[in-house]
Amino acid sequence: MTTTRIGLRQRLGPAREFLRGHQSLSITFGMAIAAVVLPLIVLIPPFNGFGTQKDFVGGFADAGVFVLLAIGLNVVVGLAGLLDLGYAAFFAIGAYTMAYGASGYSGLDTPFWIMIVVGAFVAAVFGLLLGAPTLRLRGDYLAIVTLGFGEIVPLVFLNADTYTNGTNGITGIAQPSLYGLAGINGFGFTNPWPYYITVLLIITIATMLVYRLQDSRLGRAWVALREDELAAASMGINTVSTKLLAFAIGASTAGLAGVFYSAKLASITPQQFEFQVSFTALAMVVLGGMGNTWGVILGAFIVYEIQSQGLHQLDAFAKSLHAPPISLGPITLDLSTINFINYQYLLFGLALVLMMLLRPEGLFPSRRRREELHEAAAEVEATAADAVSQT
Amino acid sequence: MLATLPAAEPETTQLLEVRGLSKSFRGLRALDGYALDLRPLTIHGVIGPNGAGKTTLFHILSGFLRPTSGTIYFAGQNITGSPAYRVARLGIGRTFQNIRLFGELSVLDNVKVAMQRQWPPSLVATLLSTPGFRRRERELEAAALELLERVGLARRRDQLARNLAYGDQRRLEIARAVGTRPRLLLLDEPSAGMNPSETQELLALIRRLRDDLGITIVLVAHDIPLVMNLCDRIQVLNYGKLIAEGHPAAVRANPDVIAAYLGQARRA
Numbered sequence: 001m002t003t004t005r006i007g008l009r010q011r012l013g014p015a016r017e018f019l020r021g022h023q024s025l026s027i028t029f030g031m032a033i034a035a036v037v038l039p040l041i042v043l044i045p046p047f048n049g050f051g052t053q054k055d056f057v058g059g060f061a062d063a064g065v066f067v068l069l070a071i072g073l074n075v076v077v078g079l080a081g082l083l084d085l086g087y088a089a090f091f092a093i094g095a096y097t098m099a100y101g102a103s104g105y106s107g108l109d110t111p112f113w114i115m116i117v118v119g120a121f122v123a124a125v126f127g128l129l130l131g132a133p134t135l136r137l138r139g140d141y142l143a144i145v146t147l148g149f150g151e152i153v154p155l156v157f158l159n160a161d162t163y164t165n166g167t168n169g170i171t172g173i174a175q176p177s178l179y180g181l182a183g184i185n186g187f188g189f190t191n192p193w194p195y196y197i198t199v200l201l202i203i204t205i206a207t208m209l210v211y212r213l214q215d216s217r218l219g220r221a222w223v224a225l226r227e228d229e230l231a232a233a234s235m236g237i238n239t240v241s242t243k244l245l246a247f248a249i250g251a252s253t254a255g256l257a258g259v260f261y262s263a264k265l266a267s268i269t270p271q272q273f274e275f276q277v278s279f280t281a282l283a284m285v286v287l288g289g290m291g292n293t294w295g296v297i298l299g300a301f302i303v304y305e306i307q308s309q310g311l312h313q314l315d316a317f318a319k320s321l322h323a324p325p326i327s328l329g330p331i332t333l334d335l336s337t338i339n340f341i342n343y344q345y346l347l348f349g350l351a352l353v354l355m356m357l358l359r360p361e362g363l364f365p366s367r368r369r370r371e372e373l374h375e376a377a378a379e380v381e382a383t384a385a386d387a388v389s390q391t
Numbered sequence: 392m393l394a395t396l397p398a399a400e401p402e403t404t405q406l407l408e409v410r411g412l413s414k415s416f417r418g419l420r421a422l423d424g425y426a427l428d429l430r431p432l433t434i435h436g437v438i439g440p441n442g443a444g445k446t447t448l449f450h451i452l453s454g455f456l457r458p459t460s461g462t463i464y465f466a467g468q469n470i471t472g473s474p475a476y477r478v479a480r481l482g483i484g485r486t487f488q489n490i491r492l493f494g495e496l497s498v499l500d501n502v503k504v505a506m507q508r509q510w511p512p513s514l515v516a517t518l519l520s521t522p523g524f525r526r527r528e529r530e531l532e533a534a535a536l537e538l539l540e541r542v543g544l545a546r547r548r549d550q551l552a553r554n555l556a557y558g559d560q561r562r563l564e565i566a567r568a569v570g571t572r573p574r575l576l577l578l579d580e581p582s583a584g585m586n587p588s589e590t591q592e593l594l595a596l597i598r599r600l601r602d603d604l605g606i607t608i609v610l611v612a613h614d615i616p617l618v619m620n621l622c623d624r625i626q627v628l629n630y631g632k633l634i635a636e637g638h639p640a641a642v643r644a645n646p647d648v649i650a651a652y653l654g655q656a657r658r659a
């Protein structure tokens with residue numbers, strides 16, 4: 001058994017080694033496959049009954065926004081271990097930056113491609129501004145401060161109505177354009193494909209950059225900080241500036257997501273950036289597997305699709321069963337009248353509790369966790385082999 | 392790479408000069424008027440009963456605690472009250488009484504975290520993954536492996552630090568501290584929980600750090616035979632005060648020291 005395993009490992013060795021050495025290539029490869037395969041889901045039953053391919057592709061583009069949020073939040077929470085409960089604030093800041101940079105409301109018309117950079121930058125600056133006074137706090141205290149920040153930012157956008165148009169929000173946000181390249185001018189509302197491709201490109205680049213950071217001095221410093229702040233300081237790591245960088249990089253990813261989000265929707269209001277967004281992004285990170293970017297991407301995608309599609313279909317499915325109501329004393333359970341969408345946060349909560357009980361490392365745990373299991377197995381094998389050879 | 396430590400240069404001044412160091416916690420004097428003149432390349436021991444202020448002393452020297460009063464000069468530079476990361480960068484490494492490794496990082500990465508300041512890549516170079524960045528990462532890895540080789544942990548390079556055996560964790564912690572290229576290494580109870588043969592290995596390792604790498608060492612320990620064996624000079628703390636100082640043999644014969652330890656034994 002041992003020999004076949006070694007043989008397999010040797011044969012796979014070069015390919016794995018190549019992909020390890022060319023991480024960016026393998027990320028591009030993976031994303032390209034996903035880009036082609038995902039829209040084909042519509043051909044498979046029962047998904048073909050849920051909508052047209054356009055509906056699906058549009059939904060995937062929306063999911064991409066949350067995937068980006070999860071990637072960025074994972075840097076803050078998963079890598080650096082800083083619990084941020086107000087992450088939606090940076091998302092809002094990115095979205096409003098886009099709304100100012102390119103809409104009828106402000107009269108400016110900065111190209112989307114420039115606004116992506118501007119939005120990420122502005123959000124990063126706010127990340128630094130929030131982080132500088134608060135990152136000396138630890139654990140729960142930081143969580144409370146970020147929670148407050150997440151509440152304050154939408155309220156400011158809501159109440160500063162001279163500048164933000166208050167509850168009505170900002171409409172007429174300019175759409176991305178390729179200026180005639182490949183025959184595309186404005187991305188428009190009817191064709192989701194350009195959005196889908198754009199968000200996949202952004203995700204690909206963000207993933208590459210995060211992986212590079214993770215395997216660098218900064219990434220190791222983040223994990224060291226997460227594991228033991230005192231020991232990290234005794235290694236000469238400046239804990240405050242290292243945390244600030246995590247915060248700023250996380251915030252800039254949320255800013256990016258915000259720019260794309262408001263460009264795709266063309267109108268934004270403060271209500272779109274409330275606590276639920278921060279909570280959903282955090283749930284995505286936890287469910288996907290904290291610290292593992294691929295896991296978090298998958299987690300975000302799955303959670304988003306369940307939220308936006310799955311629950312609707314569950315509703316329809318429950319109605320189609322025509323199950324007779326079950327009477328449980330004072331409560332009558334009637335499947336056909338349950339609105340599952342109303343229960344989404346209850347279901348989230350249940351999923352998180354179950355997750356913490358059954359699989360605390362997340363659906364797709366990080367490579368380090370898997371290496372650990374793998375190592376343990378190898379160790380047992382090695383000692384067993386030693387014992388055999390000694391007798 | 393480790394052979395080029397600055398301690399090799401002829402040194403006439405003291406490496407560490409501590410004067411009148413005191414620390415009070417709400418009226419409790421944990422450390423009271425502590426002083427130390429530490430010559431380069433010595434192995435210096437600080438012993439004393441539980442609660443004598445040894446760990447407080449280490450926390451102050453390494454910048455985790457601010458002293459209530461007193462001054463610390465390291466290599467001629469006043470480091471009193473400097474934050475821990477700056478003290479570490481100046482060349483004071485340390486280990487902890489209760490081991491504080493980065494448990495979820497591999498053995499190799501633990502050492503890399505310690506050594507990476509010597510191969511500083513810029514953020515931009517990292518994001519672009521430039522050839523220079525990749526070369527520096529390779530150099531860092533090679534240096535980290537060499538250090539692991541030195542402490543006999545190279546075979547465990549890919550294991551998570553928290554899965555190591557206890558003695559290996561202690562050794563990794565020392566390796567990690569050495570990786571920051573210290574001129575002075577503070578070892579807090581390095582032999583705690585070790586069996587006699589592990590303690591012997593540790594003794595040899597500490598001597599090699601001094602002889603091969605030119606690192607000056609201050610260690611705190613309960614293990615009196617270890618300290619007597621290893622140290623050039625010893626200080627004895629009791630209730631935050633220095634009660635004796637000198638060569639191991641002289642300190643062992645000091646009646647105050649015997650009283651302090653016997654007194655503790657009677658209470659126990």
